[in-house]
Amino acid sequence: MPAAAILARFVLLEARRSGLPWLVGASLAAALGLAAFVSQVALTESIALQSAFSAALLRACAVFLVALHVAACTVREVNDKGLELMLTLPLSRSAQYAGRLTGYVALGVVISACFALPLLLWSPPVAVLLWAASLALETALVAAAALFFSMALVQPVPAFAATAGLYLLARAIGAVQSIAASPLAEPTLAHRLAQWAIDVVALLLPRLDAATRTEWLIYGAPSAGAYATALAGLALYSVLLVAAGLFDFHRRNL
């Protein structure tokens, strides 16, 4: 078995032995319970409401759990000098980084699959499958971001805050751009500069608002082109984060 795969297996083993499975179960229970509650107070579209509400909540839970787990594990390993010990092994830094990331990506895939299962109660299987694949890629991106920030900042709170900030900004940037481009706004120089700055920030962010859409679950699967574009954007940004992480890890003097 390649060294990176062994490392990935250990990452999964660590996740299984931590409280993560309980948190996944608690998230599922909370989503199902709250969905049942909102369906009781809904006067119409109760099925769509359950599907949309559960999907939105589970998506947030998946991202939160993966980001926090990656940040906590990585920072603990650095602080316990486990990473230094690993670097004494005859393994390249790239293989070590890739092995860890593969484990976290696999963890995201497992969580995404678990979170997609209850959605089958309310939405067609094809739509749920597309949603789950998109969520898996989204959690892979978050894992790559959390690993990068954890290695670079080496403190859990700043690492998680940076990951959460990147994620939330990436999900809101479309709405921010449309607010900035509002025709009601005064066309002053300051406004144009602000709009330009927002457009520049948007260039540096993935379009997370186009991925893992609840719309797919309640109004039908997206077109192949739109789906492929959304996922390609996520994949491209994940690779960018991995490259940035490898760059930082290789030049780090441990």
Added chain:
Amino acid sequence: MSRDERPLTTVPGWVWLALAACLALQLVWAGMRPGMSHRAEDLPPPPRLAALRLASLGEPEALARLAMLYVQAYDLRGANDVPYQDLDYQRLVAWLRVVLALDPKSEYPLFSAARIYAEVPDPAKVRVVLDFIYREYLKDPNHRWQWLAQAAMVAKHRLHDLPLALQYADAIDRYTSAPAVPLWAKQMRIFILEDMNELQAAKVILGGLLASGSVKDPAELRFLERRLEELEARQARQAKGGKESLH
């Protein structure tokens, strides 16, 4: 008890006492807190669409439905003899409009408008809601015709405004083009002009909607069944009152 924990007896008595006292105090404090009730006049103006889009973080479908649950909590019958008597209908319609703009495919705002907020005894409020339904219908006639059909029924039976009912019926015929729109909806003008009472008309519309598969949601089916029963009971009461006055 795990190996990381010491026995309970090692906890000092005053810590036990403090924990129990604080818990009891919290329960009493929370029990004394008055329950939150949404009064109709409390309905605030809706946020701007851009602000809602930003707050949704790319989940407009979920936020639109949660916003409808929030709006419907205001004056939902409550303790009023007359439903929604205190609700500011201009604000209400502004909320419905912004929620519909957030998720234009959602039927919740138009369902609430046609089936709940339009069925109040105040003609001025009814006209505000019917105007909202008509304007929103014009934006997507092929998917929103059933709410205008209901609006036409309300205009005829609640407002007794036959020209308005006919205007809505004609609009359904004129602007819908999808094959999924049933024939009875396109020919609504005929049975608006027929001498049907409200119950008969409601049964015709509901039967037509069920046959065309437009109503599938279990919560909506339950609501419509309950509404038909209420209508039947009201008609029976009116018939009984009419006979007694004759005697």
